[in-house]
Amino acid sequence: MEMRALVDAPALRARPVDPDAVLVAEARDEPQAFLALYDRYFDGVLGYVRMRIRDESTCEDVASTVFTTALSKLRRFRGDGTFAGWLFQIARNAVRDVQRKPAAVALADEATSSEPDPEERFLAYERAAHLHSLIRLLTPEQQHLLALRYGAGLAFDEIGAIVGAAPGTVRVRMHRILEELRRRYPNDD
Amino acid sequence: MTTDDLEHDLNALAEPRPEDEQLRLAIRATLGEQLQERPRRRRHPRLVLAAAAGAAATVAAAIVAMVGTGGSGGPATANAAILAHVSRAMSPPANLIVHVSETGLNPDGTPVGVEWWQETNAPYAMRLIKGPVGHEIEGAADGATQSQYDPATNTIYQQPDSRAPTLVDPIETVRAALANGTAQAEGTVTIDGQPLYKIELPNGVIGYFDRTNYRPVYLDNPQGDGSVVRTRVVTYEELPLTPHNESLLSIAAQHPDARVETGPAPGPTGQK
Numbered sequence: 001m002e003m004r005a006l007v008d009a010p011a012l013r014a015r016p017v018d019p020d021a022v023l024v025a026e027a028r029d030e031p032q033a034f035l036a037l038y039d040r041y042f043d044g045v046l047g048y049v050r051m052r053i054r055d056e057s058t059c060e061d062v063a064s065t066v067f068t069t070a071l072s073k074l075r076r077f078r079g080d081g082t083f084a085g086w087l088f089q090i091a092r093n094a095v096r097d098v099q100r101k102p103a104a105v106a107l108a109d110e111a112t113s114s115e116p117d118p119e120e121r122f123l124a125y126e127r128a129a130h131l132h133s134l135i136r137l138l139t140p141e142q143q144h145l146l147a148l149r150y151g152a153g154l155a156f157d158e159i160g161a162i163v164g165a166a167p168g169t170v171r172v173r174m175h176r177i178l179e180e181l182r183r184r185y186p187n188d189d
Numbered sequence: 190m191t192t193d194d195l196e197h198d199l200n201a202l203a204e205p206r207p208e209d210e211q212l213r214l215a216i217r218a219t220l221g222e223q224l225q226e227r228p229r230r231r232r233h234p235r236l237v238l239a240a241a242a243g244a245a246a247t248v249a250a251a252i253v254a255m256v257g258t259g260g261s262g263g264p265a266t267a268n269a270a271i272l273a274h275v276s277r278a279m280s281p282p283a284n285l286i287v288h289v290s291e292t293g294l295n296p297d298g299t300p301v302g303v304e305w306w307q308e309t310n311a312p313y314a315m316r317l318i319k320g321p322v323g324h325e326i327e328g329a330a331d332g333a334t335q336s337q338y339d340p341a342t343n344t345i346y347q348q349p350d351s352r353a354p355t356l357v358d359p360i361e362t363v364r365a366a367l368a369n370g371t372a373q374a375e376g377t378v379t380i381d382g383q384p385l386y387k388i389e390l391p392n393g394v395i396g397y398f399d400r401t402n403y404r405p406v407y408l409d410n411p412q413g414d415g416s417v418v419r420t421r422v423v424t425y426e427e428l429p430l431t432p433h434n435e436s437l438l439s440i441a442a443q444h445p446d447a448r449v450e451t452g453p454a455p456g457p458t459g460q461k
Contacts, residue, residue: 032224034224035221038220047203067216067220131199150196185195
């Protein structure tokens with residue numbers, strides 16, 4: 001009886017303490033604390049950008065832009081969403097700004113590398129280039145979701161908090177995106 | 190094509206790379222710089238001078254350029270990107286030999302030069318030729334033996350030395366500062382008509398880097414007496430580990446007819 005009551009009781013809706021919020025508050029008083037946020041999100045932001053931009057040099061520039069912009073605008077972050085959501089929105093905007101410009105003609109580093117197995121590297125490069133071109137065919141929202149998942153490595157609930165959707169909804173959308181990519185992505189490598 | 194295969198390829202697009210750490214440090218350094226500037230509302234354009242006034246006699250004429258002063262994130266972003274590119278250009282992969290030669294003038298006007306070869310994987314064997322032109326010393330180390338060559342007697346002096354070969358060279362100083370995030374990009378200067386990125390190190394060394402391949406072109410080396418010796422990087426190349434190139438690391442291979450003796454080199458050639 002007691003067990004049944006516990007199971008039936010409404011879930012507590014209290015939000016757990018967000019460690020990012022603590023760091024953001026600290027960074028407002030002591031700006032050096034921003035570096036802790038930077039360390040936490042560097043890999044995720046770089047992965048996000050790499051998922052959406054093919055050229056490695058441009059990726060590096062964009063990753064740098066994301067963090068320098070975030071630092072300069074930190075006081076404008078009101079905290080009504082997550083810091084991650086705010087940061088990845090900056091990343092999304094930075095990617096959009098770059099993609100509006102004409103594409104650079106430089107080949108990615110992989111194409112000119114002198115490392116062993118050039119044929120294998122070339123095939124991998126071609127495959128990556130093709131996948132990138134397919135990702136660019138997705139809608140901006142789909143690209144954003146895909147990059148959050150496979151670039152930044154976020155879980156469905158984390159993505160849900162960023163885009164304002166339930167984790168289940170994110171999972172369904174992601175499934176559709178993968179299906180769409182899978183249909184177009186050849187298996188003839 | 191299964192979903193697993195697709196997810197594998199998607200993950201591969203964004204997977205971390207060895208050079209990410211250098212980028213992380215470079216952006217971190219830029220953020221640190223931005224944090225120091227934070228109290229100031231507007232950043233005033235800075236005139237970038239080539240070297241201290243006392244060193245002017247030894248420094249070739251440098252035409253100084255103003256650095257761009259764009260809006261938020263502009264210069265800082267550009268600087269981080271420059272540091273990242275230079276860091277990558279100066280971080281060769283394993284299984285190569287880096288060959289560098291530099292020339293310059295001492296404060297007294299005598300020409301000096303340094304040329305070295307070093308492999309990029311253990312034991313990091315290296316050979317170095319260094320000193321005033323005509324009076325260079327030549328040494329080598331391979332993690333087991335240290336060798337010095339005396340051209341006057343055509344003798345190689347060898348002694349056991351298991352320490353990892355350590356290169357004392359401005360190039361290495363620049364590389365280390367880039368890796369630990371203490372180097373600072375200071376915009377663009379034009380030297381002898383060539384626009385170059387300027388990067389300052391905490392110990393006073395200043396490097397000037399090509400804007401297309403990010404390789405070093407000039408290095409300003411502060412001396413103990415307050416003067417600065419500027420060297421021009423004549424060669425910066427990465428060589429494959431072929432038998433011929435490997436012989437460049439060996440004093441014995443370069444001086445096959447030299448007499449070999451065990452023990453430290455006598456006289457000035459024993460100094461490093």
